[in-house]
Amino acid sequence: MKSKSVWIAVMVMMAFGASAHAEEKPDLPAVEEIEDHLDELYRSESSQAKMTMTIVTERRGTRELTLEAWTAGSDNALFVIRAPSREAGTATLRTEEGLWNYAPRADRLVRVPTGMLSDDWMGSHLTNDDLVRETEFRQDYTTELSWADHQGESVLKATMIPREGAPVVYSRVEYLMDAEEWTPMKATFYDDDKKVRTLSFSDVRQVGQQQVPHRMVVSPEDRPSESTTLEYQSLEFGVDIDDSIFTRRGLRRIAR
């Protein structure tokens, strides 16, 4: 029953898609290009950033963290909390081999299991995966592109469905992007057709060749009064990064 109606929907969409295409909309970009663009947006070949994270919660009040981050290639990333002092030095390291949290008081690393990728990062509304991008759109999702209207503008819409076996808890992710620069404006995460959370991007600035939003707000749907705002104070691409900081020893040196 269900599969039949899906087939009909697909056929109808194909028929109308062809005629819509014939109208005046510009050609859709290649799916791979969009996936790569989103995957690379905040890290390029290498990046260095300073940011503040403001976590607003109902019961624990507002908490502000100062972070420093480094990335190199698609596999290496390091996030270090610099303030407040109670948490300063707490870090998250991602390498080809996995994901670790660094516990400054214990001066030890703890491996974060893959199953916890979608758990929140350090009590924020961002997940581990949001931050270190263990999953990649190119590798873990199948993407479909279309045109959509967003606040009166024609925008590019990427609907991404996780591939089987991908460590993703969402059933669907929708990105709305600026039609020319493909700068993300809004991302909506679904679980079984139910909206789970939204990411809003703003404060777009030029970094190197790219337009990069410097402000990101995560709003969980089930707790409307809560949010996490990530603001980039500085973001540089193509910086020379000593690869040794992505080792356990290097992390200790930089985090302490």
Added chain:
Amino acid sequence: MMVWQMAARNLLRNRWRSGLSIAGIAVATAILIWNYGFFDGFFDLMVRGTTEVDIGHVQLQDERYIDQPATYDYFAWDEELQDTVSSTAGVEAVAPRVRLFGLIGHEERSSVARILGVDPKEEPRVTVMAEGVRQGRWLGEEAPKQGAAEVVIGRGLSQSLGVGVGDELVVIAEGADGSMGDGLLEVVGILETGNSRIDRRAALLHLEEAQFIAAVEGAVHEAILRVDNPGSAPVLADELQRRLDAIDRSQVRARSWQEVEPGLYELLIYGDQMNRVIFLIVFFVVALGVLNTLRMSTVERHREFGVMRAVGMSKPRLFWLVSAEGALLGFIGAAVGGVVGAAATYFHATAGLDLSPFVEGDATWMGVSFAERIYFIMTWKTVLYPVMGLVVVSTLCAVWPAVTAIRLNVQEAISGRT
């Protein structure tokens, strides 16, 4: 006295019939006693498995923590509160606890654990947690001043992390204010309590260490109490609540284990009712047997009863004679059964009954493991209820035959026309 002698003599006239009836009563009595002892032992294991390992008899928590346990729903554990709790009549011991979930592990592996901050001196007075240490030892009386903190972890956690006594672990957890706390730990003991909630995921730390990680200095998430009479814990909890309200700490709720684990409590009540039904069924079956014996023996003796009446035995005396036969039958049977049943129950109360052949693998029910021995419980009730019950039942069974006997027309009975 003569009635009893006559009753005994009458019973001995048909030894086979009386013997079989007595044997039936004896077996029924023994089975009831054994069954009673088993169920009491079983339910005791359930109650102790949940209360004495984890939840205590009465527990104190913030009212919001009850709805949904969250690290930030803690309450101040100050002296006034401690005094109020420990001075309540019936409270034997009080153990404060900090509870939170966190990541525990090392560079290679980690797992989410139920972190439990406990007072190493008070906890063993309320729960049997410390007795569950299978390897290594319980937490030291004082937390180490420097270096790694001590941790006792459940067997399951030690297996999934691949660590043993002496190994190092790291804990990272989100505190009550949302901040991340961490600590270096050394495994000092491995825990196996039979309660799967504890054995699989628990990590026990010193209260102070857990308070630091959870950022709740001077406060706790719960306090659990041992009381002198677990059966009347709800009454004590109500009284304690009144006293908490009186010192303006009404956001702290006192709940009995019956309220915390209503499923278990209902199960106990259900089990008790089931026991009653079993008693009734056994009584009924025994009654049919005894009734058959006594009725047969009175029907055969109509002529004899007629003669006894004719030579001057009064109706009440005849009634007593037949009733005494029933009572004697019941008494002897119940006495024999009582001795056998009590002996068997006593044996299983001391040596325990190994349930493992009957359960597959690591059977747990409501978090309590039944893979080990079950110890029966024998009180005076265990023996006396079945014994008294069966004496009463077989005496009552004599009423109908006795009434038939005294209603006989003497002439007809003597002439054999009945």
